[in-house]
Every structure is written in structure tokens, then in C-alpha cells.
Amino acid sequence: xxxxxxxxxxxxxxxxxxxxxxxxxxxxxxxxxxxxxxxxxxxxxxxxxxxxxxxxxxxxxxxxxxxxxxxxxxxxxxxxxxxxxxxxxxxxxxxxxxxxxxxxxxxx
Amino acid sequence: xxxxxxxxxxxxxxxxxxxxxxxxxxxxxxxxxxxxxxxxxxxxxxxxxxxxxxxxxxxxxxxxxxxxxxxxxxxxxxxxxxxxxxxxxxxxxxxxxxxxxxxxxxxxxxxxxxxxxx
Numbered sequence: 001x002x003x004x005x006x007x008x009x010x011x012x013x014x015x016x017x018x019x020x021x022x023x024x025x026x027x028x029x030x031x032x033x034x035x036x037x038x039x040x041x042x043x044x045x046x047x048x049x050x051x052x053x054x055x056x057x058x059x060x061x062x063x064x065x066x067x068x069x070x071x072x073x074x075x076x077x078x079x080x081x082x083x084x085x086x087x088x089x090x091x092x093x094x095x096x097x098x099x100x101x102x103x104x105x106x107x108x
Numbered sequence: 109x110x111x112x113x114x115x116x117x118x119x120x121x122x123x124x125x126x127x128x129x130x131x132x133x134x135x136x137x138x139x140x141x142x143x144x145x146x147x148x149x150x151x152x153x154x155x156x157x158x159x160x161x162x163x164x165x166x167x168x169x170x171x172x173x174x175x176x177x178x179x180x181x182x183x184x185x186x187x188x189x190x191x192x193x194x195x196x197x198x199x200x201x202x203x204x205x206x207x208x209x210x211x212x213x214x215x216x217x218x219x220x221x222x223x224x225x226x
Contacts, residue, residue: 032201044204044216045155045175056214088155092211096170099155 001080002091004100012108019076021103023089028069030093036065036074040085046062048087049074079105110135112205112217120199120224130205130217131185138140138163138183141214146179146199149219156201160208161188195224197203 001024003026013019023034037045044086047056049065052072062077084107089100119127127155130144133181140142159169160177169177173192181188204220206213 007145033211037172037213044219045213047212050209066167074130090155090212095168096172097157097211099157101154 001096002029002094002098004089004091004098006087006089006100006103007054009072009101010101010104010106012106013079014108015079015080017108019074019079019083019105021074021076021087021101021105022073023072025070025072025091028093029072029091032068033091033093034065034067034072035089035090035092036063037090038083038085039088045088076105081107110207110215112207112215114181114220115122116220116222118221120195120222122196123194124223126190126195126199126203128190128203128205128220128222131144131187131188132207133186136183137181137186137188140164144181144204145208145218146187147203147204147206147213147216148199150198152199156189158192160215161203170182182223188198197224200224202210 005024007022034052036049039045053065064075066073086102086104088102111133113131120126142159145151145160161167178191202219204219205217207215209221
């Protein structure tokens with residue numbers, strides 16, 4: 001099983017600032033099979049990024065993903081008020097499918 | 109547009125079987141384009157994938173739950189279902205159904221909280 005470790009656990013930033021979230025895998029994730037999700041309180045997760053760097057339909061271009069192998073990054077270029085949420089990475093390169101523990105982006 | 113909606117009891121007694129159904133509207137499970145999954149999230153914690161089913165009935169389960177999980181599909185009703193047996197308090201969670209595009213999840217239901225308690 002591939003274990004995903006997200007860091008930091010929480011991030012305190014102001015609107016307009018840049019957020020950089022990390023997701024590290026315990027072994028290489030095949031074919032860059034990594035996705036990122038955003039979850040707000042009381043809501044289901046929403047797909048942001050798949051294939052490590054492809055934005056899902058309707059996702060603003062301030063969200064970008066990068067990385068390969070064992071190290072992946074989600075960047076939010078300029079935080080908007082609606083971006084404060086918890087972010088999860090998920091690998092789908094091997095079974096079982098696994099999620100990271102999440103990074104909470106909080107308003108400073 | 110396609111929507112997913114979970115339904116089922118919100119309270120299950122320990123040692124009993126948790127049963128949930130996901131109804132897909134606005135699209136057909138039988139299209140063959142997607143896999144259909146269950147994912148859960150204990151209160152205040154992270155996400156755990158439970159398993160998936162294809163419209164043909166083929167399944168794959170998370171090995172950590174495999175001995176207790178059954179996922180089935182009813183294409184005539186455009187639904188798929190989850191059964192989790194021998195539940196304990198550790199199975200208390202919000203249960204989501206989700207559409208799998210390859211193996212990432214591009215559409216989720218709103219989730220339903222299931223509490224295991226006597």
C-alpha cells in the first residue's frame with residue numbers, strides 16, 4: 001500500500017498570498033497517477049487536479065499541480081476567500097487507492 | 109447533469125450490517141465509462157476508499173475491509189449499494205458514493221453520516 005504524507009498539516013495565510021502544499025508518497029506513484037481534492041466543512045471533496053497536473057473541469061487556473069515519482073505539489077497562486085479549506089491528495093497508480101491525511105489552509 | 113445521492117439508515121447497532129444505496133441521476137451506470145465507488149470519512153479525520161464496482165458487476169475492495177464489504181449494482185434502478193458487516197464504533201463515518209474516472213473521483217454524492225451505537 002502506498003502511504004501519502006501531506007505537509008504541512010496546516011497553513012495559515014492571508015488572501016492574495018501563495019500557498020504551496022506537499023504530498024510525498026512512500027513509493028513511486030506510477031504514471032503520475034495523483035489527484036488533489038478540496039473539501040470545505042460539511043461538503044464532499046471536489047476534484048481539483050488529476051494526472052498530477054491536469055485541472056479538472058471548471059477549476060480556476062490559480063490552482064496548479066506538479067511533481068512525479070514520490071513528490072507532488074499543489075500550488076494556489078493567489079488565495080481567494082473561498083480557497084480556505086482542507087486539501088487532500090490521492091494516488092491511483094496502485095491498489096488500494098489511498099489518500100493523504102490532508103492540509104488545512106486557514107485564514108491568517 | 110449527473111448527480112449521486114446516498115441513502116440508508118443513519119444509525120446501526122454494533123455487530124450488525126450497515127447498508128447504503130447510491131442513486132445515480134442524469135446519467136446511466138450502464139454507460140461503461142466509469143467505475144462506482146464508496147469512500148468514507150470518520151468525523152474529523154481523513155478519507156478511506158472502501159471499494160468500487162463496474163456496471164458489469166466486477167468489484168475490487170480495499171484489502172483492509174475486504175472481509176466485511178460487499179458492493180453490488182442494480183442497473184435497472186441505476187443504483188449501487190454497500191454492505192458492511194460486523195460493524196463497530198470504528199465504522200462511524202460519513203459515507204460517500206463517488207464516480208470513478210479511471211481511478212480518481214470526479215463526482216461525489218453529498219455524503220451520509222452513519223453512526224454505530226447501541
